[in-house]
Amino acid sequence: MEHNFWHSKWQKNEIGFHEPQGNALLVKFADMLLGKTNPSSKPMRIFVPLCGKTRDIHWLLSQGADVVGAELSEVAIKQLFDELGVSPTVTVSSKGKIYSHDGLTVFVGDIFELNEDDLGEVNGVYDRAALVALPETLRRQYTNHLATITRHAPQLIISFEYDQNEMAGPPFSVDENTVQALYSDIFDIQLLERSELVGGLKGKVKANNLVFHLHANNMP
Numbered sequence: 080m081e082h083n084f085w086h087s088k089w090q091k092n093e094i095g096f097h098e099p100q101g102n103a104l105l106v107k108f109a110d111m112l113l114g115k116t117n118p119s120s121k122p123m124r125i126f127v128p129l130c131g132k133t134r135d136i137h138w139l140l141s142q143g144a145d146v147v148g149a150e151l152s153e154v155a156i157k158q159l160f161d162e163l164g165v166s167p168t169v170t171v172s173s174k175g176k177i178y179s180h181d182g183l184t185v186f187v188g189d190i191f192e193l194n195e196d197d198l199g200e201v202n203g204v205y206d207r208a209a210l211v212a213l214p215e216t217l218r219r220q221y222t223n224h225l226a227t228i229t230r231h232a233p234q235l236i237i238s239f240e241y242d243q244n245e246m247a248g249p250p251f252s253v254d255e256n257t258v259q260a261l262y263s264d265i266f267d268i269q270l271l272e273r274s275e276l277v278g279g280l281k282g283k284v285k286a287n288n289l290v291f292h293l294h295a296n297n298m299p
Protein backbone atom coordinates (compact mmCIF):
# COMPACT_ATOMS: atom_id res chain seq x y z
CA MET A 80 0.00 0.00 0.00
CA GLU A 81 1.11 3.54 -0.57
CA HIS A 82 2.15 5.48 2.49
CA ASN A 83 -0.64 7.96 1.81
CA PHE A 84 -3.19 5.18 2.18
CA TRP A 85 -2.13 4.66 5.81
CA HIS A 86 -1.61 8.34 6.61
CA SER A 87 -5.13 9.01 5.40
CA LYS A 88 -6.53 6.11 7.48
CA TRP A 89 -5.00 7.57 10.63
CA GLN A 90 -6.02 11.13 9.80
CA LYS A 91 -9.63 10.06 9.26
CA ASN A 92 -9.52 7.72 12.27
CA GLU A 93 -10.52 4.78 10.05
CA ILE A 94 -8.70 2.27 12.20
CA GLY A 95 -10.95 -0.78 12.28
CA PHE A 96 -7.82 -2.92 12.67
CA HIS A 97 -7.15 -1.43 16.12
CA GLU A 98 -8.24 -3.69 18.99
CA PRO A 99 -9.25 -1.58 22.00
CA GLN A 100 -8.84 -4.56 24.33
CA GLY A 101 -5.62 -5.86 22.80
CA ASN A 102 -5.19 -9.29 21.27
CA ALA A 103 -6.15 -12.34 23.33
CA LEU A 104 -3.92 -14.60 21.23
CA LEU A 105 -0.85 -12.64 22.31
CA VAL A 106 -1.77 -13.28 25.94
CA LYS A 107 -2.46 -16.95 25.19
CA PHE A 108 0.87 -17.53 23.47
CA ALA A 109 3.03 -14.95 25.26
CA ASP A 110 5.33 -17.63 26.67
CA MET A 111 6.48 -18.38 23.13
CA LEU A 112 7.59 -14.77 22.80
CA LEU A 113 8.69 -13.81 26.27
CA GLY A 114 9.93 -17.18 27.48
CA LYS A 115 8.48 -18.90 30.55
CA THR A 116 11.58 -17.93 32.46
CA ASN A 117 14.06 -15.33 31.42
CA PRO A 118 17.41 -16.41 32.83
CA SER A 119 19.05 -13.07 32.08
CA SER A 120 18.37 -10.17 34.41
CA LYS A 121 17.88 -7.94 31.37
CA PRO A 122 14.29 -7.37 30.20
CA MET A 123 13.25 -9.03 26.96
CA ARG A 124 13.28 -6.54 24.08
CA ILE A 125 10.43 -7.13 21.65
CA PHE A 126 10.12 -5.51 18.22
CA VAL A 127 6.59 -4.67 17.05
CA PRO A 128 6.72 -3.83 13.32
CA LEU A 129 3.95 -1.66 11.85
CA CYS A 130 2.76 -1.17 15.41
CA GLY A 131 0.02 1.44 15.07
CA LYS A 132 -1.11 2.29 18.59
CA THR A 133 -1.75 -1.31 19.55
CA ARG A 134 -2.82 -2.03 23.12
CA ASP A 135 -0.53 -5.04 22.88
CA ILE A 136 2.37 -2.66 23.51
CA HIS A 137 0.77 -1.66 26.83
CA TRP A 138 0.44 -5.34 27.69
CA LEU A 139 4.02 -6.25 26.73
CA LEU A 140 5.30 -3.37 28.85
CA SER A 141 3.13 -4.55 31.75
CA GLN A 142 4.86 -7.93 31.50
CA GLY A 143 8.23 -6.29 32.06
CA ALA A 144 9.37 -6.38 28.42
CA ASP A 145 11.02 -3.48 26.67
CA VAL A 146 9.34 -2.69 23.35
CA VAL A 147 10.58 -1.20 20.09
CA GLY A 148 8.03 -0.22 17.48
CA ALA A 149 8.10 1.00 13.90
CA GLU A 150 5.16 2.94 12.50
CA LEU A 151 4.63 5.32 9.57
CA SER A 152 2.04 7.50 11.22
CA GLU A 153 2.99 10.08 13.81
CA VAL A 154 -0.73 10.49 14.56
CA ALA A 155 -0.77 6.87 15.73
CA ILE A 156 2.31 7.27 17.87
CA LYS A 157 1.10 10.44 19.57
CA GLN A 158 -2.09 8.55 20.46
CA LEU A 159 -0.07 5.56 21.67
CA PHE A 160 1.87 7.66 24.19
CA ASP A 161 -1.25 9.65 25.17
CA GLU A 162 -3.11 6.42 25.90
CA LEU A 163 -0.14 5.14 27.89
CA GLY A 164 -0.35 8.36 29.88
CA VAL A 165 3.31 9.24 29.46
CA SER A 166 5.18 12.10 27.80
CA PRO A 167 7.73 10.81 25.30
CA THR A 168 11.09 12.27 24.51
CA VAL A 169 11.17 13.01 20.78
CA THR A 170 14.45 13.01 18.89
CA VAL A 171 15.02 13.53 15.19
CA SER A 172 17.30 11.28 13.20
CA SER A 173 18.11 11.20 9.50
CA LYS A 174 15.45 8.49 9.18
CA GLY A 175 12.64 10.25 11.00
CA LYS A 176 11.50 10.88 14.54
CA ILE A 177 12.08 8.59 17.48
CA TYR A 178 9.60 8.66 20.35
CA SER A 179 10.76 7.10 23.59
CA HIS A 180 9.89 6.76 27.24
CA ASP A 181 11.46 4.30 29.67
CA GLY A 182 11.31 0.85 28.04
CA LEU A 183 9.45 1.95 24.91
CA THR A 184 11.06 3.29 21.73
CA VAL A 185 9.15 3.90 18.50
CA PHE A 186 10.66 4.76 15.14
CA VAL A 187 8.22 6.94 13.21
CA GLY A 188 8.75 6.37 9.51
CA ASP A 189 9.10 3.67 6.91
CA ILE A 190 10.26 0.35 8.35
CA PHE A 191 12.30 -0.23 5.19
CA GLU A 192 14.55 2.68 6.20
CA LEU A 193 15.63 0.98 9.43
CA ASN A 194 18.67 -1.24 9.73
CA GLU A 195 19.89 -3.60 12.43
CA ASP A 196 22.07 -0.94 14.05
CA ASP A 197 19.13 1.45 14.34
CA LEU A 198 17.08 -1.26 15.96
CA GLY A 199 19.71 -2.72 18.29
CA GLU A 200 19.41 -6.19 19.73
CA VAL A 201 15.90 -7.62 19.98
CA ASN A 202 14.92 -10.97 21.51
CA GLY A 203 11.64 -11.40 19.68
CA VAL A 204 9.26 -10.01 17.07
CA TYR A 205 5.51 -9.64 17.51
CA ASP A 206 3.80 -9.33 14.13
CA ARG A 207 0.06 -8.80 14.45
CA ALA A 208 -1.65 -7.26 11.43
CA ALA A 209 1.71 -6.26 9.95
CA LEU A 210 2.50 -8.99 7.41
CA VAL A 211 -1.21 -9.11 6.50
CA ALA A 212 -1.26 -5.34 5.98
CA LEU A 213 1.18 -5.51 3.09
CA PRO A 214 0.26 -6.40 -0.50
CA GLU A 215 1.75 -9.51 -2.06
CA THR A 216 4.23 -7.42 -4.05
CA LEU A 217 5.87 -6.14 -0.84
CA ARG A 218 5.72 -9.30 1.26
CA ARG A 219 9.02 -10.90 0.31
CA GLN A 220 10.86 -7.60 0.70
CA TYR A 221 9.24 -7.11 4.13
CA THR A 222 9.96 -10.60 5.46
CA ASN A 223 13.60 -10.55 4.27
CA HIS A 224 14.07 -7.08 5.73
CA LEU A 225 12.39 -7.95 9.04
CA ALA A 226 14.49 -11.10 9.48
CA THR A 227 17.65 -9.14 8.66
CA ILE A 228 17.14 -6.14 10.93
CA THR A 229 16.15 -8.38 13.85
CA ARG A 230 19.08 -10.74 13.20
CA HIS A 231 16.69 -13.68 12.81
CA ALA A 232 15.07 -13.18 16.21
CA PRO A 233 12.15 -15.53 16.95
CA GLN A 234 8.73 -14.30 15.86
CA LEU A 235 5.13 -14.65 16.95
CA ILE A 236 2.90 -13.94 13.96
CA ILE A 237 -0.86 -13.52 14.07
CA SER A 238 -2.42 -13.58 10.62
CA PHE A 239 -5.74 -14.13 8.88
CA GLU A 240 -6.69 -16.83 6.41
CA TYR A 241 -9.72 -16.32 4.17
CA ASP A 242 -10.79 -16.58 0.54
CA GLN A 243 -9.04 -13.62 -1.08
CA ASN A 244 -11.65 -13.66 -3.88
CA GLU A 245 -14.29 -12.62 -1.37
CA MET A 246 -12.66 -9.39 -0.27
CA ALA A 247 -9.83 -7.12 -1.29
CA GLY A 248 -7.25 -6.48 1.41
CA PRO A 249 -5.89 -5.12 3.58
CA PRO A 250 -5.85 -7.20 5.60
CA PHE A 251 -4.71 -9.75 3.05
CA SER A 252 -5.01 -13.49 3.55
CA VAL A 253 -1.68 -14.95 4.69
CA ASP A 254 -2.12 -18.68 5.11
CA GLU A 255 0.23 -21.41 6.29
CA ASN A 256 1.67 -22.11 2.83
CA THR A 257 2.43 -18.43 2.38
CA VAL A 258 4.24 -18.19 5.71
CA GLN A 259 6.20 -21.34 4.82
CA ALA A 260 7.14 -19.92 1.41
CA LEU A 261 8.25 -16.62 2.91
CA TYR A 262 10.13 -17.81 5.96
CA SER A 263 11.07 -21.51 5.84
CA ASP A 264 14.56 -20.81 4.47
CA ILE A 265 15.41 -19.09 7.76
CA PHE A 266 12.98 -20.36 10.37
CA ASP A 267 11.38 -23.51 11.69
CA ILE A 268 7.70 -22.68 11.62
CA GLN A 269 5.13 -23.99 14.06
CA LEU A 270 1.43 -23.35 13.58
CA LEU A 271 0.19 -22.81 17.14
CA GLU A 272 -3.46 -22.14 16.43
CA ARG A 273 -6.04 -22.04 13.69
CA SER A 274 -9.37 -20.78 15.01
CA GLU A 275 -12.44 -19.21 13.50
CA LEU A 276 -12.55 -15.44 13.64
CA VAL A 277 -15.84 -14.91 15.44
CA GLY A 278 -18.10 -12.63 13.40
CA GLY A 279 -15.90 -12.93 10.33
CA LEU A 280 -13.46 -10.42 8.89
CA LYS A 281 -14.90 -6.91 8.81
CA GLY A 282 -18.17 -8.62 9.70
CA LYS A 283 -18.55 -10.01 6.17
CA VAL A 284 -16.05 -12.73 5.28
CA LYS A 285 -15.56 -16.08 6.98
CA ALA A 286 -11.96 -16.18 8.19
CA ASN A 287 -9.57 -17.95 10.54
CA ASN A 288 -7.00 -16.55 12.91
CA LEU A 289 -3.63 -18.21 12.52
CA VAL A 290 -0.83 -18.01 15.05
CA PHE A 291 2.72 -19.02 14.13
CA HIS A 292 5.93 -19.30 16.09
CA LEU A 293 9.15 -18.92 14.10
CA HIS A 294 12.53 -19.97 15.42
CA ALA A 295 15.70 -19.59 13.39
CA ASN A 296 16.68 -23.01 12.09
CA ASN A 297 20.40 -22.40 12.65
CA MET A 298 20.01 -21.41 16.30
CA PRO A 299 20.14 -23.63 19.40
Ligand SMILES: C[S@@+](CC[C@H](N)C(=O)[O-])C[C@H]1O[C@@H](n2cnc3c(N)ncnc32)[C@H](O)[C@@H]1O
Nearest residue numbers: 085096129130131133150151189190207208212
Ligand atom coordinates in the same frame (compact mmCIF):
# COMPACT_ATOMS: atom_id res chain seq x y z
C1 LIG B 1 -3.24 -2.94 9.89
S1 LIG B 1 -2.37 -1.74 10.80
C2 LIG B 1 -1.86 -2.73 12.20
C3 LIG B 1 -1.37 -1.93 13.36
C4 LIG B 1 -1.02 -2.78 14.59
N1 LIG B 1 -0.05 -3.82 14.29
C5 LIG B 1 -2.25 -3.35 15.24
O1 LIG B 1 -2.30 -4.58 15.43
O2 LIG B 1 -3.14 -2.58 15.61
C6 LIG B 1 -0.88 -1.55 9.85
C7 LIG B 1 -0.02 -0.39 10.31
O3 LIG B 1 1.18 -0.39 9.56
C8 LIG B 1 1.57 0.95 9.33
N2 LIG B 1 2.47 0.89 8.15
C9 LIG B 1 2.14 0.58 6.89
N3 LIG B 1 3.23 0.57 6.08
C10 LIG B 1 4.29 0.87 6.88
C11 LIG B 1 5.69 1.02 6.63
N4 LIG B 1 6.22 0.85 5.40
N5 LIG B 1 6.49 1.33 7.67
C12 LIG B 1 5.98 1.51 8.92
N6 LIG B 1 4.66 1.38 9.21
C13 LIG B 1 3.82 1.07 8.20
C14 LIG B 1 0.26 1.67 9.09
O4 LIG B 1 0.34 3.06 9.31
C15 LIG B 1 -0.65 0.98 10.10
O5 LIG B 1 -0.69 1.65 11.33
